[in-house]
Amino acid sequence: NAGVMQNPRHLVRRRGQEARLRCSPMKGHSHVYWYRQLPEEGLKFMVYLQKENIIDESGMPKERFSAEFPKEGPSILRIQQVVRGDSAAYFCASSPSMQGHTGELFFGEGSRLTVL
Amino acid sequence: QKEVEQNSGPLSVPEGAIASLNCTYSDRGSQSFFWYRQYSGKSPELIMFIYSNGDKEDGRFTAQLNKASQYVSLLIRDSQPSDSATYLCAVLMDTGRRALTFGSGTRLQVQP
DSSP, X not given: OOOOEEEOSEEEEOTTOOEEEEEEOOTTOOEEXXXXXXXXXXXXXXXXXXXXXXXXXXXXXXXSEEEEOOSSSXXXXXXXXXXXXXXXXXXXXXXXXXXHHHOXXXXXXXXXXXXX | OOSEEOOOOOEEEEXXXXXXXXXEESOTTOOEEEEEEEOTTSOOEEEEEEOSSEEEEETTEEEEEETTTTEEEEEESSOOGGGOEEEXXXXXXXXXXXXXXXXXXXXXXEEO
16 A cells, blocks of 8 residues: 655755645545645645645745645645745645544655755 | 744653653644654654543553643653654644644654
8 A cells, every 4th residue: 555655756946947746645545735844843834635625725835836636646736936945845644534533644755855 | 932832852861761752832722632753854654642631652652631731742661762763743723724733843862
């Protein structure tokens, strides 16, 4: 049973380019969460999605960042016109139901973005 | 005030000792509390969750919750060098945000 799959694992972009990070949840999971982790810091919530719906994007920067979870295919976190401050590890997590019921999030290995 | 606060450490304990990790949270209405372990360069993995006041034990791990003091802790008995990692406290808050809020983590070092 494959876990949460994220790709690419490492991504290097120059300032002004676009970064696209992909996440396939665990089989049977329909809830996807994106978190950002800066070096030596904790996980900062960005967005929570279900299939075709953004449920909570309260942690997402208002500009340049967007996320989607289409009916078919992986969830995508898109960062336009990247800046050096976007360099971080981006973790995707999935769950089979509302967090309030189970609580457990299953994390992918993360995508490490470096902006030159 | 941070929503979920942890001492960044490092917390250094000798092998075989008890490691005590602490976490405070700001939202009094929070109901669910989680401890994740994260090895360097790896993804977080769930160790324990706790919903009710008191203690919850699982093997060498004990989670303690005191909602009145807005305080949750993790005790690791008979600490092993393999326990050396960053421990993240996470809270499901009653603020409308439908996702876990994480603390910045405490780095634990178990000395052989």
